[in-house]
Amino acid sequence: MLGRLLRPLIEFRDHLLEVSRYDPEQDLDRWREQLFTIIYPLALVVGLALCALTVHDAFAEGRFSPTLLAVAAYAVAMTVMALRRIPVRIRMGIGLMIFFSSVFYQSSPAVSYLSLFSLPPLIALLISFNAALSALGANALLFALLAYHFLRNDLSVLQFGVESLERWILYGIIFLFLDLIITLCFGLLTKGLAQIISLEREARRVLAEKEHRLEEAAARLADEARQREHMRETLSETERKAVFYISHDRLTNLPNRDAFAQRLGVEIMKARNRGQIFAAMAIGIDKFKHINSIYGTAGGDAILAGLAERLRGIVREQDVVGRFGDDRFMLLLSDIARVEDTLTIVQKVWEAVERPFQIVGEEVRISASIGLCFFPLDAKSPEELIKHAETAMFAVKEAGGGAHRFFDEKLNADMTERVTLERMLRDAVTHDEFVPYFQPKVDRYGYLLGMESLIRWNSSSGLILPNHFIPLAEQNGIIVDIGEQMLFRSCRQNRSWQDDGFVPKKVSVNLSPFEFRHPDLIRRIRDTIEKSGLDPMWLELEITESGIVRNEKDAIVKLTELHEMGVSLSIDDFGTGYSSLSKLKDYPIDTLKIDKAFIDNVPQDKRSVTIVISLIKLAHNLGFKVVAEGVERTEQLEFLVLHGCDQFQGYLFSKPLTAEEFESRLQRQVIMS
Ligand code: C2E
Ligand code: CA
Ligand code: CA
Numbered sequence: 001m002l003g004r005l006l007r008p009l010i011e012f013r014d015h016l017l018e019v020s021r022y023d024p025e026q027d028l029d030r031w032r033e034q035l036f037t038i039i040y041p042l043a044l045v046v047g048l049a050l051c052a053l054t055v056h057d058a059f060a061e062g063r064f065s066p067t068l069l070a071v072a073a074y075a076v077a078m079t080v081m082a083l084r085r086i087p088v089r090i091r092m093g094i095g096l097m098i099f100f101s102s103v104f105y106q107s108s109p110a111v112s113y114l115s116l117f118s119l120p121p122l123i124a125l126l127i128s129f130n131a132a133l134s135a136l137g138a139n140a141l142l143f144a145l146l147a148y149h150f151l152r153n154d155l156s157v158l159q160f161g162v163e164s165l166e167r168w169i170l171y172g173i174i175f176l177f178l179d180l181i182i183t184l185c186f187g188l189l190t191k192g193l194a195q196i197i198s199l200e201r202e203a204r205r206v207l208a209e210k211e212h213r214l215e216e217a218a219a220r221l222a223d224e225a226r227q228r229e230h231m232r233e234t235l236s237e238t239e240r241k242a243v244f245y246i247s248h249d250r251l252t253n254l255p256n257r258d259a260f261a262q263r264l265g266v267e268i269m270k271a272r273n274r275g276q277i278f279a280a281m282a283i284g285i286d287k288f289k290h291i292n293s294i295y296g297t298a299g300g301d302a303i304l305a306g307l308a309e310r311l312r313g314i315v316r317e318q319d320v321v322g323r324f325g326d327d328r329f330m331l332l333l334s335d336i337a338r339v340e341d342t343l344t345i346v347q348k349v350w351e352a353v354e355r356p357f358q359i360v361g362e363e364v365r366i367s368a369s370i371g372l373c374f375f376p377l378d379a380k381s382p383e384e385l386i387k388h389a390e391t392a393m394f395a396v397k398e399a400g401g402g403a404h405r406f407f408d409e410k411l412n413a414d415m416t417e418r419v420t421l422e423r424m425l426r427d428a429v430t431h432d433e434f435v436p437y438f439q440p441k442v443d444r445y446g447y448l449l450g451m452e453s454l455i456r457w458n459s460s461s462g463l464i465l466p467n468h469f470i471p472l473a474e475q476n477g478i479i480v481d482i483g484e485q486m487l488f489r490s491c492r493q494n495r496s497w498q499d500d501g502f503v504p505k506k507v508s509v510n511l512s513p514f515e516f517r518h519p520d521l522i523r524r525i526r527d528t529i530e531k532s533g534l535d536p537m538w539l540e541l542e543i544t545e546s547g548i549v550r551n552e553k554d555a556i557v558k559l560t561e562l563h564e565m566g567v568s569l570s571i572d573d574f575g576t577g578y579s580s581l582s583k584l585k586d587y588p589i590d591t592l593k594i595d596k597a598f599i600d601n602v603p604q605d606k607r608s609v610t611i612v613i614s615l616i617k618l619a620h621n622l623g624f625k626v627v628a629e630g631v632e633r634t635e636q637l638e639f640l641v642l643h644g645c646d647q648f649q650g651y652l653f654s655k656p657l658t659a660e661e662f663e664s665r666l667q668r669q670v671i672m673s
Pocket of ligand 3: 572573595596629
């Protein structure tokens with residue numbers, strides 16, 4: 001109940017708040033309307049209160065029905081006007097009507113009883129106040145005027161009656177006229193204002209629209225630019241593709257002859273600047289036409305693509321694989337340290353070529369001809385390089401294919417020999433063709449102290465000395481297998497001599513620097529010695545100085561391990577390396593072998609004499625035994641004996657001997673007296 005009563009008040013408060021939020025400039029019509037909606041209820045309340053007073057007095061004076069009628073009419077009019085839903089114009093109209101009626105009412109004789117009203121000025125005041133609110137114009141003046149008279153108590157002007165009728169009509173007409181004009185002006189003003197506002201609003205709208213359009217245009221422009229950029233990209237992509245296909249073979253995606261020649265040109269400049277050499281390798285598939293006729297073009301293509309893939313797989317990143325014509329490829333092998341290094345790549349190419357291809361479920365084997373030439377040795381321009389590599393390749397083809405050759409005749413001979421030798425070396429390992437020869441080591445009296453095992457290759461073409469194959473074996477790693485075989489055979493032989501009852505002697509086995517660096521060295525040596533059955537105390541390993549100085553930390557660990565195994569250690573070719581004697585004192589070494597080069601020149605050459613003497617002295621100071629190798633003449637021996645050398649080895653006593661030959665020396669014990 002109370003809530004229902006309070007609701008209009010709350011609504012009214014909300015309404016006030018709402019009005020306060022309007023910006024008249026932004027929303028003039030709405031502001032005005034809302035303002036009236038607040039004022040009318042106020043007027044209604046005031047008006048009704050006055051009405052109540054009037055009615056009360058009317059009752060008291062017995063003037064009943066006309067008063068009630070007038071008040072009811074007023075109340076209805078006010079209520080209608082207070083309703084928010086009624087449009088402003090209608091409310092203004094009603095306001096005018098009330099004003100006119102008040103004027104007219106006063107003037108009409110029929111209703112002149114209104115003059116009987118005890119408080120007619122108040123009614124007039126009320127009506128004009130009300131009208132003032134409605135029209136906001138001249139009626140405000142009327143209201144002010146009445147209020148003025150009312151306050152001055154000059155009520156004579158407001159006296160109703162026939163005598164004041166003219167004045168009222170005059171007032172009415174004047175006020176009406178003024179009201180019309182002011183209303184008109186106000187209307188015009190508000191209209192103008194509204195127009196200005198709407199103009200501005202329109203201008204803003206147009207501006208916003210234009211801005212929007214501008215934004216749209218900018219977006220469209222950006223979009224277009226993007227599209228154009230995309231188009232350019234796709235265009236350059238196509239261009240790139242076009243260039244790629246012009247310069248590359250479509251089947252294998254490898255550079256074609258022109259592109260390859262270009263790469264050669266670049267490589268030539270690079271190699272020239274850096275003083276490097278590089279190789280061009282032509283590869284031609286043998287009898288490719290046959291393959292094509294048997295397996296069809298598709299089969300041929302599959303082989304070409306497969307081979308291209310394999311070739312790409314074996315070369316390094318800086319190398320280039322190109323395709324030349326139907327059945328030919330070309331490799332650019334950049335930055336080659338030594339000509340013979342290409343042989344490793346040749347080997348890989350062979351593996352790539354000879355591995356069978358799978359064509360429609362069938363294994364297909366192919367062979368190829370390979371030709372090699374080098375920059376700057378064989379050719380100085382891209383064209384020349386290509387030509388010479390192909391010349392070499394065609395020479396192989398003519399000879400039946402399935403081989404490789406170098407453009408340079410001499411190189412070709414060397415390389416061919418090398419390759420043959422390499423193959424032979426591998427065969428020799430499997431066929432156990434390496435045999436140890438033994439060279440005695442004696443003391444100053446010629447008494448046999450031990451023997452050095454020296455390798456000989458018992459090949460089908462005769463006995464081959466180590467300097468003919470050890471360097472190659474070291475280069476391609478075969479030395480590891482050879483060394484193991486030699487170590488085993490030497491130890492085995494020594495053991496068997498011991499088993500046969502000979503006085504035990506130490507056997508010295510040479511260990512190449514390459515073997516020494518092998519990470520698995522210790523295990524391999526231990527296993528080999530064990531397998532041979534020899535007590536490690538009867539084994540000495542000769543390691544060259546260069547083999548040790550290369551990686552000192554690693555060397556000292558290995559030497560220590562070997563020493564702990566019970567193996568003696570000897571530094572071979574001493575004096576030719578770069579190690580200082582003071583450094584050697586840290587190594588668990590037993591013997592130093594002075595290189596033959598120094599021994600050769602004593603005692604005639606002063607320099608050699610000085611070196612040999614100081615070497616012996618220093619070695620002894622450090623606790624090493626000294627062995628002189630390559631002793632050929634008696635005066636050398638005499639000189640060495642004089643300066644305290646401990647052991648001697650050389651042709652003066654004996655050349656390296658076969659095991660059987662050596663056995664007879666073992667029996668005699670004294671090699672030379
Ligand atoms: P090296 O270890 O300095 O061996 C001494 C070389 O001098 C041997 O040559 C030997 O025959 C030779 N020689 C000994 N006394 C005289 C002499 O009085 N006059 C002359 N002119 N030469 C003499 P060889 O047997 O041809 O061995 C050459 C090199 O091959 C060896 O030099 C050694 O470094 C290497 N070698 C030999 N056998 C093996 C082996 O089993 N494994 C390894 N890794 N290298 C070995
Ligand atoms: Ca040696
Ligand atoms: Ca030597």
